[in-house]
Amino acid sequence: MVKQERAARTRQALVQAAAEVFAQDGFVLASLNSISRRAGVSNGALHFHFESKQALARAVEDEAAAVVRAIAAPAAGGAPNPLQRLIDATHALMGRLDRDVVVRAGFELAGGLPRRDGAVDLRGQWQGWVEEVLRDAEREGELAEGVSAADVSVTVVAATVGFELLGADDRTWTSPDTIVQFWDLLLPRLAAADGFGRLVSAGTPAAAPGRT
Template sequence: MAKQERAVRTRETLIRCAAETFDREGFTVASLTTISTQAGVSNGALHFHFASKAALADAVEDVALLRLRAVTGKASPDGSSHLQHLVDVTHGLTRELLGDTVLRAGFKLSGDPARPCRTDLRGYWQGWVEQVVARAVAEGELHPEAAPEGAVTAVVGATVGFEVLGAQDASWLEPRTVTRFLELLLPSLAAQELRKEIRAEGTGQ
């Protein structure tokens, strides 16, 4: 059992160190030697768990997807609108991107043209936003002149843009940046009766 636990810990350490390296250097430049050294294991131990750099990148993406699902899977507070839930989860995603290197690296890897897209985190996020906006439309939460496709484009485009820009300047992922964006978006998106109820800064959920 101790040997199995040690193997699990080694694998988790390798994924974390790989994420840090991919986030810092990108997939193409990152080397397995750098990753194994950072993890404190030999190259042989690394290859025991992962056959190649591509396999290690796939593992980072897989863990990142689990963490993204955890962000989008949080239930909205009772009585909360779908639009408020969208606001809250958008804040949750950018907050996690700011603090979670594995999630941030997973997004970066899924958009890296140097490797095949295996786990499309950005596509998963877009799909989730589309579902929530569709629920908002069904409940009459959108402004009559707001196009659902435009709402999805604005939210997904902005958050992915924050993710990319945040790699160089963390302020793009800070709550105040997201709040300012939502303060501009919500008046044209939300139905009149909802505008005063939705908190652009999120509810803290």
Template sequence: MVKQERAVRTRNALIAAAAEDFSRLGYSPSSLLSISRHAGVTSGALHFHFPTKVALASAVMAAAIQRLHQIVERCEKRMPPGGALQLLVDAGHELVQQLREDAVLRAGFDLEGDPGCPRGVGEVRRHWHQWVQATLQCAEEAGQLRPGVSVEQVASAVFVCTVGIQMLGRRDTQWVSRRTLSRFWYLVLPRIAAGEGDLDAAGTC
């Protein structure tokens, strides 16, 4: 049991160190030697858990996807009075906050847009886009969207906004904020919502 716990700690430390390097430097410039040093483990220990950099990147992406699922699950559990549309707003704010604070989640989004990262590592952005579209579909079925509003078009706009905030935040962290996303929702909600009674563009959590 002690060995298993040590192995889990080592694996998690390597994922965290890799996430920091992948997000800060990019996939290609990051080296396994540097990652092992940052994690405080030997190169042998790194290769025991992750024989290649691709395997390590895949583990970072899998962890990022899990973090994303945890975000939306937390928001779904405290379903706001505004229903699915407010849920989408709240989850977006939670995502942006975690992109600022969580290096693993941030690295997942960075890796997917990194031209040096091999294909097949994973697609955390795709998971986010699918959830956004499914949530908007629920809002439409509940009568929360104005007639004629396209679920696909709104989903694309939300996706582009959140991913764009994350990408801009790589150079200037001030972009990654509740204020930035609130401005988007203040502009969009009046144009898509059938009624804005309980909707809060700044989020309810």
């Protein structure tokens, strides 16, 4: 049991170190020596857990994907309506991008070129969830007259992916204030009049788990 726990800690240290090096140097320039040094382990220990740099990148992406799933899953049952779920999830995701290098590196790796075999499409995963929750909003009559889920999906995905990309160099783009400003601008055009007043652009307590 002690050996297994030590192995798990070493593996997690390597994933964290890999994320930091990938975020700093990019996948192409990142070296396994840099990752092992940052993790405080030998090259032999690194190769025991990961056979290649590609395998390390996949581990970072997988962990980031798990965070995205966790952000979407609690929101699906925790907020009162689909639009508020979407608002809460954007706050939660941007909060994780701001402070969690594994999530940040996962998105950067997923969007990088050249594409690697087996790479996780994190932005596609996020896009799929946004489209799904907006279809729910459309079915429940939460969208304003003449506004379609497909049109809103394009806007929300483009904006949030833009915040993610810009936030890599300037964390202001992923700050709560920026996300509130975005929703304050969009919601009057997006939401049906009878539900607009119930929406909280700063997010509800349902968003809190993604921020911590």
